Amino acid sequence: MPDALVRTRGLCKHFGGVVATDNVTLELNRGEIHAVIGPNGAGKTTLINQLTGELFPDAGSILLDGRDITREPPAVRARAGLARAYQIVSIFPAFSVLQNVALAVQATQPHSFRFWREAARDARLLDPAMEILARLGLEGRAGALASQLSHGEQRQLELAMALATRPRVLLLDEPTAGMGHEESRHIVSLLGTLKSDYAILLVEHDMNAVFALADLITVLVYGRIVASGAPDEIRGDAEVKRAYLGEKKKAPRRTGAAD
Amino acid sequence: MSTRLQFALGAGLLIALAAIPPVASLAGIPFLLTLFTRIVIVAIASVSLNLILGYGGMYSLGHAVYIGIGGYTVGILAFHGVHSGLVQWPLALAVSALFALVTGALCLRTRGVYFIMITLAFAQMVYFLTVGVAKYGGDDGLTIARRSSFGGLVNLADRTTFYYVSLAFLLAAVLVVWRISRSHFGMVVRGACANDRRMQALGFPTYRYRLAAYVIAGTMGGLAGALLANQTDFVNPEMLSWTRSGDLMIMVILGGSGSVIGPVAGTVAYMVLEEVLSGITEHWQIILGPLVVLMALVRQGGIVGWLSPKRHA
Ligand SMILES: Nc1ncnc2c1ncn2[C@@H]1O[C@H](COP(=O)(O)OP(=O)(O)OP(=O)(O)O)[C@@H](O)[C@H]1O
Ligand SMILES: [Mg+2]
Numbered sequence: 001m002p003d004a005l006v007r008t009r010g011l012c013k014h015f016g017g018v019v020a021t022d023n024v025t026l027e028l029n030r031g032e033i034h035a036v037i038g039p040n041g042a043g044k045t046t047l048i049n050q051l052t053g054e055l056f057p058d059a060g061s062i063l064l065d066g067r068d069i070t071r072e073p074p075a076v077r078a079r080a081g082l083a084r085a086y087q088i089v090s091i092f093p094a095f096s097v098l099q100n101v102a103l104a105v106q107a108t109q110p111h112s113f114r115f116w117r118e119a120a121r122d123a124r125l126l127d128p129a130m131e132i133l134a135r136l137g138l139e140g141r142a143g144a145l146a147s148q149l150s151h152g153e154q155r156q157l158e159l160a161m162a163l164a165t166r167p168r169v170l171l172l173d174e175p176t177a178g179m180g181h182e183e184s185r186h187i188v189s190l191l192g193t194l195k196s197d198y199a200i201l202l203v204e205h206d207m208n209a210v211f212a213l214a215d216l217i218t219v220l221v222y223g224r225i226v227a228s229g230a231p232d233e234i235r236g237d238a239e240v241k242r243a244y245l246g247e248k249k250k251a252p253r254r255t256g257a258a259d
Numbered sequence: 260m261s262t263r264l265q266f267a268l269g270a271g272l273l274i275a276l277a278a279i280p281p282v283a284s285l286a287g288i289p290f291l292l293t294l295f296t297r298i299v300i301v302a303i304a305s306v307s308l309n310l311i312l313g314y315g316g317m318y319s320l321g322h323a324v325y326i327g328i329g330g331y332t333v334g335i336l337a338f339h340g341v342h343s344g345l346v347q348w349p350l351a352l353a354v355s356a357l358f359a360l361v362t363g364a365l366c367l368r369t370r371g372v373y374f375i376m377i378t379l380a381f382a383q384m385v386y387f388l389t390v391g392v393a394k395y396g397g398d399d400g401l402t403i404a405r406r407s408s409f410g411g412l413v414n415l416a417d418r419t420t421f422y423y424v425s426l427a428f429l430l431a432a433v434l435v436v437w438r439i440s441r442s443h444f445g446m447v448v449r450g451a452c453a454n455d456r457r458m459q460a461l462g463f464p465t466y467r468y469r470l471a472a473y474v475i476a477g478t479m480g481g482l483a484g485a486l487l488a489n490q491t492d493f494v495n496p497e498m499l500s501w502t503r504s505g506d507l508m509i510m511v512i513l514g515g516s517g518s519v520i521g522p523v524a525g526t527v528a529y530m531v532l533e534e535v536l537s538g539i540t541e542h543w544q545i546i547l548g549p550l551v552v553l554m555a556l557v558r559q560g561g562i563v564g565w566l567s568p569k570r571h572a
Binding site: 073078079093107113114116122165 | 438439441442443444445446447450453454456457459460461462463464465468471
């Protein structure tokens with residue numbers, strides 16, 4: 001069996017009395033979309049935060065390509081190939097759309113101690129950035145300020161920035177939340193095409209998207225994995241139905257935790 | 260902030276400032292040259308503060324400490340008989356850079372009000388040091404017998420020469436901050452100001468970039484100090500008192516933080532106003548304070564902001 005690109009072992013995270021992550025062990029493999037689903041407050045975002053290093057787990061470990069990154073800061077992990085798209089849009093509102101993505105491209109360079117040349121005219125940043133914007137259908141908005149984008153467009157920008165860092169692992173926290181039908185379909189089909197090149201962790205509430213895309217589905221409830229398997233197994237799992245699928249089919253909610 | 264407007268304002272300011280020496284001598288007001296030499300030098304410090312405050316969101320309330328460090332380095336060396344500018348000035352910059360590196364490494368671990376307080380605290384430490392060391396004049400300050408000598412290269416004792424040298428340094432400072440603010444490095448500093456968490460998630464170890472900006476700004480502040488010590492032939496603790504740091508912060512915000520030329524305009528406006536008002540009443544601060552607050556409230560973006568066409572929200 002080839003070793004997983006990302007592997008967590010027994011991750012635990014408490015917030016006071018709240019158990020947000022409870023002994024979570026999972027894998028992300030290249031060429032696979034691993035969907036993590038679960039009700040509100042199940043700990044999906046908290047799990048991603050631990051993978052990116054924005055939160056440190058209380059217990060357990062995280063391996064990236066066999067290397068222990070449990071205590072590495074976010075920037076180090078990002079440079080090692082992890083990228084995320086936030087559930088709540090996290091962009092640079094005062095920069096143009098193109099600048100946002102160009103900055104993400106810049107993050108792939110060995111360092112940014114370059115003091116003289118104008119970043120906004122550097123083709124090595126702009127060309128790849130434009131390419132990614134085109135891929136997401138945002139090229140027409142390149143010159144707009146990020147703050148002027150619609151909510152759906154900002155979510156696309158969020159994804160564009162993640163892609164621009166040329167990651168190996170994509171951690172996507174509800175990439176289609178709050179998008180219109182068309183936009184959301186576009187993203188779903190895009191994720192389908194991205195799949196072969198990345199290991200993707202997909203948190204998503206749209207079950208149609210999940211079952212269309214996922215190779216593996218893990219169900220979290222109160223921070224604990226209650227089921228994990230191929231889409232067909234999950235669809236038939238009684239506990240999953242009771243805990244999640246049965247009671248909320250396609251929950252169109254927009255609330256979220258601290259991010 | 261449109262680039263064209265900044266260029267226009269910058270060019271206008273440069274021409275006006277370049278005209279000061281002939282105007283002062285034609286009008287027979289030598290004091291005008293003294294005032295504007297001081298303004299030009301302080302503007303270097305404002306421009307440097309703007310690099311971290313305007314672009315990096317680092318609201319330092321201790322930036323005058325670099326004027327003090329640069330000034331005292333020159334003063335102390337002169338006191339010990341070292342008058343060569345080629346020794347004094349590089350050392351003034353080096354000491355400022357080192358101080359910025361050491362204190363910045365700690366200050367930049369904090370944010371917001373804590374950052375303001377800790378930058379203030381470090382500046383106060385140096386302030387009390389200068390007050391306490393009797394050998395270098397303590398409270399009374401230290402008179403500098405001779406201006407920095409650069410061999411036959413330039414004669415800083417000549418007032419007009421000194422003014423143009425200062426103006427050249429200001430121009431260089433503006434140019435440096437202008438380039439830096441748009442460079443790869445500048446984008447990281449600005450990005451970390453707007454959304455540090457995202458920057459780190461993208462893979463930027465932002466701390467080291469912010470620290471580097473802090474050191475660059477401190478070094479430029481030290482240059483202003485070396486110049487100021489030469490202008491007044493004197494250094495004293497008052498140069499680096501916290502009110503001086505506050506003045507610098509006001510000048511930057513008044514002129515428009517985050518625009519390269521704004522702090523120059525802010526410095527000119529603030530110091531000319533100060534001069535005019537202090538001629539009218541000794542309680543000029545009571546007028547100037549509210550005036551500045553009012554200007555800041557009426558419209559954000561400072562002087563440069565008022566001059567630019569209204570931006571859409
Ligand atoms: N920084 C925090 N401090 C305290 N509690 C937190 C924090 N972040 C999350 N929690 C709590 O941890 C639990 C898991 O939250 P998390 O945001 O990970 O859930 P989620 O599965 O992403 O939910 P959603 O579907 O609403 O996005 C919740 O009970 C939440 O209130
Ligand atoms: Mg969440």
